[in-house]
Amino acid sequence: MGEIRLRAHRLSRSFRGQTVVDDVNLAVPAGRVHALVGLNGAGKTTLLRLLLAMLRPDGGTAYIDGHDVKDADKGVWRQVGHLIEHPFVYPELDAQTNLAVAAKLRGVPRAAIPGFVDESMSLWVIERYADRRARVLSAGNLWRLGLAAALIHRPEIIVLDEPTNALDPAGIILLREYLLRRAGSGAAVLVSSHHLDEVARVADRITVINRGRAIGTLDPGTAGIERAFFELVHADDEQEARP
């Protein structure tokens, strides 16, 4: 197993008295795809936000390459690519300007930006939309553009929240192949999803999140992964319901 790039240590967070993430431990090593699965509202997105310093935890610590994210420097963040909830796309800008903006903010040197933009548009098959404003793109192409923007700087740590939601089947295959290729070259990948079949195709490790807690793991090779998932969730729910 590679070195741990992304780690949650006893992370907890509440909103208005309701615990949304509860004492979660997680470690994502280099070269692996780690999936978080859970029902809607299980706390997956909040956990990802805590790992990326979008939220401050009530308890515990999030680490990237051993640095507490609350005071991680630009060298740490330059290695991270993420897409959480909304694509980082400005509707008034055309696709290639959106990608140039993303590259610029992610520390790509100015001279290298045109090459990165071209490579990214080719990778996500959105070249034909290069000069079109993002506001006129379909939801699927907007999502591809969002993925391209998040990953344009070839990050070594990739965090994606429900990345297949708006993608068409071709886009899902593009993403799957991209993640496997990047993990194969050493990137640490953390994705959240509620599409168990898709997760099983890419993940090396699957953590089940329920009511804010990591309640167990699933083997991606398991034939009845859906059944195994619901058994874990129901067992946890029953345990919670006991007096």
Added chain:
Amino acid sequence: MTLAPAIWVETCKLVASRVVRSTAGLLVGGVGLLAASLTAAAAAGNQQVLAQLGPLASADGWTRFVGVAIQITAAAGLLAFGVVLSWATGREFTDGTISGLFALPVTKAILLTAKLMVFLVWTAAVAVALLAVVTAVGFALGLGLPDRPAVAALGRLAVLTLLSGLLAVPAAWAATIGRGLLPGIASTVITIVLAQVAVVAGGGAWFPIAAPALWASDPSAVSALQLVGVAVVPLLFGVLAARAWSRLQLDR
């Protein structure tokens, strides 16, 4: 990281924005058109317009025309700049792009600073455009060459426009705290109302948000110290907005 990448990004967004273009066009064109209409109506002896112009009613030529333009700019400028700065800041929340501004090599305080800097440069460009349009309209109205007091008044019009941009900075803070455009626009409307109240109450010159308009209309009514005091507003709210961005969480 330096400010340069963030400034480049903010410039791209501002230049491509319809909100920004249309607001600038409405302000520059609207001030020129309204000032020309009111001046023409006053010259034709329209009593209702003359009553609204106050002391300017007894003036004529460039003095009355530029004076009217200053009165319109005092309110419309602040509103227009407040709308644009509310958009520049609040749209990150309403468009959902704010999450993409986390976990970057460039800090959020730098991003906010870049927004303010690009906005202020744009404000200066609008001030130049407004000056050019008002001057051109003055010539078109057949007012002839402006005399020295008229040139000074045109200069004050440009400075008033720039200062109105500075006075709109609270909108950036309000849009951040309120996570959207409307709180920023509301804060601008409140600023305009407070300025009017301060003027009516007689303490306008010491009130930073009222001083620029009073000075532009009558330079003797506002001291240099009172005018410099205007800087308190953008400095205070600029720091507050940068602090709010620095401490931002996606918790609502």
